[in-house]
Amino acid sequence: MFRLRNALACMFVIVLGACGSAYVSPDVSGFGGDDGVQVVDLSPAVVTHANRSAYQPQDLPAAFSRIAGGTTGPRGAARLPDPVFDAQARPGAVELRVPPAVNPGSYRIGVGDVLLLATPRGESTVEELAGLVAAQNQRQGYTVQDDGDIAIPDVGRITVGDMTLAEAEDAIFERLIAARIDPSFSLEVAEFNSQRISVGGAVRNPGVVPVGMTPVYLAEVLASAGGLDITSDDFAVIRIYRDGNLYQIPTSDLYSDQGLQRIRLVDGDSLFVDTAYDFDQAQAYFEEVIARAEYTQSARANAIAELQTEVSIRRGALEESRQNFRDRVEFGAEGGEFVYIAGEVTTPGRFELPFENRAVLADALFDAGGWSASTGNPSQIYLMRAQENSSYASTVTAYRLDGSNAANLVLATRLELRPGDVVFVAEQPVTRWSRVINQITPTVINLGAAAVN
Known part of the structure; x- marks a missing residue:
């Protein structure tokens, strides 16, 4: 037993002596x-x-910093010919029919409106908003496209169509935060192009009157059209076409009642100053307005479909380029x-x-x-x-x-x-x-x- 202990001790000493070569840390x-x-x-x-x-x-490839935006600028139909009306004979008195009062609520941004973004100057983060600063300094706004979007450089497309100004500010604020850009800005509508009132007939400047943030009244619309172009207003009548209904206000009643002058008009209303009290001339004008609206709507629908196709093709090309880069990285082809x-x-x-x-x-x-x-x-x-x-x-x-x-x-x-x-x-x-x-x-x-x- 004594020899066994001695043998084990010797072996332990030998192994410990060799452990330096057995384990290297x-x-x-x-x-x-x-x-x-x-x-x-x-x-x-x-x-x-x-x-x-x-x-x-x-650096990541450029495909990771581009967006699949379509062409910029509003798309629309070709200009329709100016209306032509024949003079009609004047009958007797005309019944007064006043349109009902309306309150459309807050202004909602539409296609063709121009939004202006203003950012603070002199701060370090302004350089990151190069596109926004240019819009302020050069007074260049962003036009709402046919799909309701605006395209801001370094941010991308933001949907603002059919939004109030406050709702559009919230949408832009969220996108600026997501893009890690200073969200200090102010927003205003520089040009009101989406909501209009059409004016024709016996006025000096027939055309359209834009509807903005403030209410638009009948007297203001007539004044914007240059006023009435008649020699005698005894038999003239103002016809208002709204939502398929026809209303009429003789000019004699208009001038004697200030309440009629404060009739509020809204987007889509059409005015025709008739000096002959004949519905044929007014009907031709309103039919042309309706045809113009339908033609424009059809052209815009086609333009939106074309834009969506273009964006889809661009998005597919960008995604293919990005996936090719991911595959090259995965297989070690990209250093x-x-x-x-x-x-x-x-x-x-x-x-x-x-x-x-x-x-x-x-x-x-x-x-x-x-x-x-x-x-x-x-x-x-x-x-x-x-x-x-x-x-x-x-x-x-x-x-x-x-x-x-x-x-x-x-x-x-x-x-x-x-x-x-x-x-x-x-x-x-x-x-x-x-x-x-x-x-x-x-x-x-x-x-x-x-x-x-």
Whole structure:
């Protein structure tokens, strides 16, 4: 029995003597300047110096910054010929028929309206709103397209059609926030083109009167058309066509009753000043207005279908280009930039640096699951970087982070990564001894069993 104990002791000593060659653990702390490795403890000043090295993140292809917008500018039908009416004989008095009072509510933005965005000047974020600043300085607005959208540079298409001004402001605000652009702006309607009142007949300037934010009254519409073009108003009548109904106001009643002058008109109303009291002339005018509206609506429907097809084709081409780039990255045909993670971390491997952005030590460290709580030494976290203009691994700076002090982890959120960096977490001393024991134990057991036999 005594000889067995002596034999086991000798074998244990022999195995321990050989353990230096049996287990080799990677380490950094033992290197010095003579080894070509300079170990530097991280501090705010060291982080600032390390981040000064020239580096520009990879750019994404242009297809990732373009949008599938269609052609700009309103689309519409060709101009219809001017109406031609024949004079008619005047009959007797005309019955007064007044249209009912209406309240259309807040103005709603429509196709053809021009919106003007104004942004504050002199702030650092204004340069990011180049398109918006140009609109302010050059008084260039954004026209609402046939699909109800406006197209803002660097932001994209925003749907504002059939919205109030407040609702449009909310929609633009959300898109500016999503695009990470300063959302300070003001919005106004520079040109009212979507809502109109048609005026014809015996007026000096037949045409259309736009409907804006403020109510539009009968007297104002007649004044905008240059006033009545008649020699005597005793038998003249103003006919108003609205929603399939025809109303009429003799001019004699109009001038004697100010309440008639304050009749509110709305989008789609048509006025015809008839000097003959004959429905034939008014009917021809209103039929032409209706035909013009139907023709324009049909042309706009065709234009919208054409625009949707064009956008669909462009979107497909952009997506195909983007997918081709993703496939090239996946198969390694597109050169990626990586940082390599080793040592006592949860998931060793490599961390791909993002496109058009900078990553820091904390990103790579926690992408690998952080250091192992059971085997890693948080006081020995290294970021190793080859010196600039050097392709040989012996000229390396090892930035050491003492993570045992949790406050130092803030430095990991500021130390920027560079392609080819190596993140290494050393093992704890007890981990090294445990691995040695685990490696030699089977050998001791086998030698002990042999000695007994």
